[in-house]
Amino acid sequence: MKKILSFAVIITLMLSLLSACSSEEDTSASASDKTLVVGAKNFTEQFVLSKILAIYLKENGFEVEEKNNMASQVVRQALENKQVDLYWEYTGTSLVNYNKLDPLSDSLEAYEKVKEVDKDNGLVWLDQSQLNNTYTLMMREEKAKELGIETISDLAAYLNDGNKLSLGADAEFATRPDGIKGVEKEYGFKFGSSNIKKMDVGLFYQALRDGQVDVATGFSTDSRIKAFNLINLEDDKSFFPAYNAGITVHEKSLEKYPELEELLKPLAEKINTETMTELNYQVDIEEKSETEVARKWLTDNGLIEE
Incomplete structure (x- = not known):
C-alpha cells in the first residue's frame, strides 16, 4: 500500500512539473509573439520616423521587423x-492620393476626416503630430528680415x-489652382508672370x-531650409493643405495589441515640423545614420534610456 501511495505522489509531482514547464513555455512564446512589422516610404523623413518608431517599440518589449524604402502606394497597400x-x-x-477626396487645409478637420474614411479601409489613425510636411513659400532669412x-x-x-520679387516654382505648381495661382487669389496679390521663374522640382532651394x-x-x-539659411x-x-504625420495601424494589429494606442502617444506629442527639419538635416547634411539620429531624439526626449 505504501508503495502504491509513493508511486501516486511521484506521478503527481511529475505532472505538476510538466504543467509548470508548459506554463513557462506558453509565457515565453507569448512574449516572443509580440512582433510588429513597421513600414516606411522611400525618403529621408520616413526613414527617420520609422526608425524612431522601431527603436521605441523594441525598447518597450516588441520584436520589430522593418520594411523600408517603399513607394507611397506600395506601403499603403502593404x-x-x-x-x-x-x-x-x-x-x-x-485624403487626396488614396481616398480621392479634396484636400483640407485645417489640420484637425483633415485628421478627423481621414480617421473616418480610413476606418472603412480597416485602418486606424492614432494621434496626429504637429509635423506638417506641406507646401511652403520660402525666403532667405537675411532678405526676409531686411524686408520685414x-x-x-x-x-x-x-x-x-x-515692390517686385521673383519666384522660383515648377511649371505645374506655378499654374495649379491649389498652387501659386491659389495663393495669389487667397492673399490678394500677384507676382506677375514675368517675375515667375519656372524650374525643375528641387532646384528652388x-x-x-x-x-x-x-x-x-x-x-x-x-533639410535644405536649415542648411541654406532659408x-x-x-x-x-x-x-x-494639411499634411500632418500620424501613425496608421491595421485594425487587427491594434486589436491584438490595444496598448499601442497609449504607448505611441508620446511620439505624436513630441514631434513637430521644426524638429523634423532638424532631424532631416542631421541625416542629409551632417550624414549621420537614421539609427543614430532616431535614438538620440528618443533619449533626449526621455522616451528611452541611454
Missing part, C-alpha cells in the same frame, strides 16, 4: 493587406505696395540660396 502592421502616414496624402516679411500676408502687402530668385516654393521640413513664410490664412 498596410491594407496587413503585410505591415503600422507606419507613419500624412493626412493629406491619404514673416508671413505670406506680409509678402502680399510688400508686393501690393508696388539652391536658386534661392544663390540669389537667383527672391521667393521659392518648397516643402516645409526639407525660412518658411507662415501660411497665416492656412491656404496650403
Whole structure:
C-alpha cells in the first residue's frame, strides 16, 4: 500500500512539473509573439520616423521587423493587406492620393476626416503630430528680415505696395489652382508672370540660396531650409493643405495589441515640423545614420534610456 501511495505522489509531482514547464513555455512564446512589422516610404523623413518608431517599440518589449524604402502606394497597400502592421502616414496624402477626396487645409478637420474614411479601409489613425510636411513659400532669412516679411500676408502687402520679387516654382505648381495661382487669389496679390521663374522640382532651394530668385516654393521640413539659411513664410490664412504625420495601424494589429494606442502617444506629442527639419538635416547634411539620429531624439526626449 505504501508503495502504491509513493508511486501516486511521484506521478503527481511529475505532472505538476510538466504543467509548470508548459506554463513557462506558453509565457515565453507569448512574449516572443509580440512582433510588429513597421513600414516606411522611400525618403529621408520616413526613414527617420520609422526608425524612431522601431527603436521605441523594441525598447518597450516588441520584436520589430522593418520594411523600408517603399513607394507611397506600395506601403499603403502593404498596410491594407496587413503585410505591415503600422507606419507613419500624412493626412493629406491619404485624403487626396488614396481616398480621392479634396484636400483640407485645417489640420484637425483633415485628421478627423481621414480617421473616418480610413476606418472603412480597416485602418486606424492614432494621434496626429504637429509635423506638417506641406507646401511652403520660402525666403532667405537675411532678405526676409531686411524686408520685414514673416508671413505670406506680409509678402502680399510688400508686393501690393508696388515692390517686385521673383519666384522660383515648377511649371505645374506655378499654374495649379491649389498652387501659386491659389495663393495669389487667397492673399490678394500677384507676382506677375514675368517675375515667375519656372524650374525643375528641387532646384528652388539652391536658386534661392544663390540669389537667383527672391521667393521659392518648397516643402516645409526639407533639410535644405536649415542648411541654406532659408525660412518658411507662415501660411497665416492656412491656404496650403494639411499634411500632418500620424501613425496608421491595421485594425487587427491594434486589436491584438490595444496598448499601442497609449504607448505611441508620446511620439505624436513630441514631434513637430521644426524638429523634423532638424532631424532631416542631421541625416542629409551632417550624414549621420537614421539609427543614430532616431535614438538620440528618443533619449533626449526621455522616451528611452541611454
